[in-house]
Amino acid sequence: MEMNIALLPGDGIGPEVIAQAVKVVHAVGKKFGHQITFKEAITGAAAIDAVGHPYPEETHQVCLQSDAVLFGAIGDPRFDNDPSAKVRPEQGLLEMRKRLGLFSNVRPTFTFPSLVHKSPLKRDRIEGTDLVFLRELTGGIYFGEPRGRNEQGTKAFDTCMYSVEEIERLARMGFEFAQKRRKLLTCVDKANVLATSRLWRETVQRLAPEYPDVKVEYEFVDAVAMRLIQWPKAYDVLITENLFGDILTDEASVISGSMGLMPSASIGVKTKLFEPIHGSYPQAAGKNIANPLATILSASMMFEYAFGLMDEAKAISDAVNLSLEKGMVTEDLADGGTSYKTSEVGDWVAEQVGMA
Template identity: 45%
Template sequence: MKNIFNIAILPGDGIGPEVMSETYKILDVINKKFDFKIKTHEFDIGGIAFDKFGTPLPKETLDGCIKSDAILFGSVGGEKWTCLSRDKQPETGALLPLRRFFNLFMNIRPIKLNFALKQLSPLKKEIIKDGFDILCIRELIGGIYFGLPKGRNTFDKKNISAFDTEIYSTKEIERIANIAFQLSLKRRKLVFSIDKANVLESSSLWREVVTKVSKNFPEVKLIHLYVDNAAMQIIKNPNQFDVILCSNLFGDILSDECAMLTGSVGMLPSASLNKNFFGLFEPAGGSAPDLKGKNIANPIAQILSLALLCEYSLKLNYVAQFIELAVINTLKKGYRTLDISDGKNYITTKQMGDNIAQTLSEIIKS
């Protein structure tokens, strides 16, 4: 095993720097408790990078990511930069190019109902009584977000039209489907593939290819669902789902729906990976500029993103398990940030980071 790991830290905009600061506390515990070191190298990205360098993805930042074993990402964007052209906006000019450059074709988002917080779920008690554990696998660098052509027809100024292209190839679908089936083998061996094959030609191909890939995994059960039915079934009975396999657009929507069933999107991490499991790890929520500087944002998603980084890119599964347990035990003690509290009794972003770090130290010591 390597003795030294290097990770690129990209705090970004909004609450990104605040919640990222709390992961440094976790890294400090890890570096003190184990016989390896995780070195961090921080770079600007997104809106703050544009303000400093005139680009949301500076060369120094990209070079730093190239030299790293993984990327820990905060969040980017805010109303301040929405007036910029798409290539200069934080999301489309930084995050999407990073995904494309490193070929991060799969997004993995674990969505679990923490029993310490089950009262926060918007679902009825009888629906969530058995909890749920969903793994959403989203294709990340294809589909309508990247398909060409896209643009606007402006020849009629009184009736402008805009267009985007949904496009998928056999190879793109095969590689993400293989990941979903492989990961399902470690779980309940159940894959729900989401499409709109009754309407979209790209979805028809998606269903054909996923079905073909499934033949290589006879022990895994494959279920096809139209996306509208899937959205309904997730609300009706989330516990029926195990691995959800989605295209880029459908995964973007359904993963956020699943996230809110846990009570707060501020609780959930995500991993964007390439075939070598080099990845970019980030919270499922956004930059929340309205919360910036108030010390009330929930840092748990950022901390759990670090856990995923340890698991997938650094291959330190036991460290990831320690971090996850520290979060669970901290919640069991009753500590809550504003978004998961009753609105009266809650602790600050920094206090939550302190408590998780202290709990992690105690767990490792025991």
């Protein structure tokens, strides 16, 4: 297969971890006979420094012309501590999501056999957890209008808003995910109180007969916040609106015991983007110590979700599990034992993919 991949390393440790994912993707290409072309583009603080904008038009064009986007991280403390800054790196992320129409944030939660002991949760509760959240990413209370203050400044307000179309495209994606997995879909809402949640629930109920092989469950967001840490194995695919998803996907990331390893995807109308859930970790930038495995696992998700290539995806995740098992890890996972540099871990995983 021919694949054109946009590379957006971003800020902080972004360039270092992206470099490791590139090695691994090349190894997959060689082993499975794919022709892979990377095209790099700037975002975040790096782009503000270069051209004054965190998501330049040129970068947008590179993304549009690619089959998938591999993204590192965005954010730089220079801007956090400068209230006068007019543009901020994070605005690049929001603009990118919006212009690429990335309406669905795909956040898997699974456990790594050799890291289960690091979870705050007990082994028997979490071992074998394999769930995925589809969080609506471009609607809801983070974007609704009106928002702001009354004239005197004594009242503030935000608006949560959803259209049937926004809900339907996310819900259909949820049904399709469930069909390819364990055929259980959970719609997470607060339909006993919120008008938007009732529209979510009605829409999902209307679509359900089109997917008779999928079992649909409806749960309130506060109940899911409990059950997620009590019985995470009870879930398969969960769909929810933006704010609920923001909270619950972070809560779910604790289950694995190693949030620093979790990949994610954002799927949209124009392209698909893959990135680690961790941030730009500026303190570690340039030191060759950052953990590249979440970005490498994001590349695994790319083969699965952008190209439907399950063997390629599995070759990467198997190699990552082996690196964890054998202790071929960066210092954050070394428990005081031998640790390896970012580039060494990348080399090892790429080599492993080639050998397997």
